[in-house]
Amino acid sequence: MMNVTSLTLDGLQQLSEHRLLLFLLFLLLYVFIVCSDGLVLLVICSQRSLHRPMFVLVAALLFNSLVGSTAVYPRLLWELRWGGGSVQVSVSACVCQAWVVYTLGASAFMLLAAMALDRYVSICRPLRYAALVSPRAVAALLLFCWLLPAALIGVAALLAARLPLCRARLSRLYCDIYSFTWLSCGGRAALLSEAYALLANTAIILLPIAFVLFSYGSILRVCLRRSRTFSTKALSTCLPHLLVFINYSASVLVELLQRRLQADSPAAASVLASLLVVLFPTVFNPLVYGLKLSAVSGQLRRLLGCQRRL
Template sequence: MTSLTLDGLQLLSEHRLLFFLLFFVLYAFVLCSDCLVLLVICSQRSLHRPMFMFVAALLFNSLMGSTAVYPRLLWELRWGGGSVQVTVSGCVCQAWVVYTLGASAFMLLAAMAFDRYVSICRPLRYAALVSPRAVGALLLFCWLLPAALVGVAALLAARLPLCSARLSRLYCDIYSFIRLSCGGRAALLSDAYGLLISLVTVLLPVSFVLFSYGSILYVCLYRSRTFSSKALSTCLPHLLVFINYSASAFVEVLQRRLQTDSPPSVSILSSLLILLFPTVFNPIVYGLNLSSVSGHVRRLLGCQREA
């Protein structure tokens, strides 16, 4: 097979214009808000600190993920038909981008948790452990490792013999290739390797985030109320984004792995959930919840004058 059919838009065809307007507004919001916060962080010297560098990296990651899905989805909703024809190579490339950025998001959240953990629990070693060079190396690691691991998974999936060419999705994903394959040893190998990637890029970062915030909470219990309040306020935005990503990923994995015989509408709903919530939620948290960022954003928009 040289092409695949994405049937996800057929379930949205009755309200095509409504969904087009909804996704257009959401993508415009994500594009403007992410770029605005990134502009503020890059232009303000006071924000050139490790914590805000990780915030900028996560927002850039979210922006790239949105751009990999939203434009094609909007085009098909407005001018396409009920189903979408894509080449196998194009579908594999989109799946590689989506999975790489999704895995990078969890690793970036783990890097942000590491930054907060060292800042609060090991403050005397913060300058040595979270130096600009260390931050740059950590950011490269968070992007390059998932890109390499997912790249191998995408190559394995692309080599599978397919017995079906219809996906009940709005966009391509690697696990769908395994479900469309004819089975056999190659499919089992791809499935096992996918579980290994999930362990390395999702489960381990999630475990580290839980350990880091657990340690921060333990330290705050034995410090002054002022210190605890300030420490927890800097961790709250990261924790909210972490919960959002984890909940969306959990629903997606649960639906894809356990409910293999679920109706197509459930698969479409889960793909919408993991697409919409993290990308829209991130700029709201970091643009409005971080006072050091929101103040510059308001001044940039002319809502507040410089003191």
């Protein structure tokens, strides 16, 4: 058993031949994420007509995405431009980064489930919408979507931090909790950590996914029994959320499959999977909500038009 106090993230070694190109690409992507998320958030916060539950939840998801990007991109850019071939990070710092990234990822699924609830009540129970989706209820829902993952992932992070490690090298660009189990020496502590992680993932990822599928299935059944005009309008408000949900689910599925095959998969595949989870949702979300939600896109065009006239 090794007394491991720091870990080596050697994912950048897989990208060493294209460091400058990747630095410029990720810099442009990060600037795009900050500007696009910030612009949509500004529009939602500044326009009173958008101070409705659906848009509040959209703003929360974009804020989630912005914070998650900031937890990964700046350090990645620094290492690509000025760092060496690998990154040395203390175990405690690695655990903290993993907690932030996983908490925000799980919160995204919780927020998508909250959006599905909002659309379900709006379309399937419209007479009770004002009572069920009140400002106080939305505030409580937001706290629940952030605090529950933070608490559950926090316990998983603490269990991972206590694992005795027998390896200290990861083919990753950022830290994740599952890798602590992979690096550990095994034993009862590792089994306990894996069992708890499975329960936590069920509570904050699988159950929200199941609820989203149930909600949109119920909405589809209602739309099939109503007029074509009603169905078109109802489904158009659900489409952006569905696109984002599919994007998150596909990214996480690729990451989960790669993690389970981590010992047998090439290092480049692990790096690609870690890039996919961070890259696709953060870039895709503002595009969807800025272009597909007509109320937001209209206010965006008006705001940008005013800026051009000035």
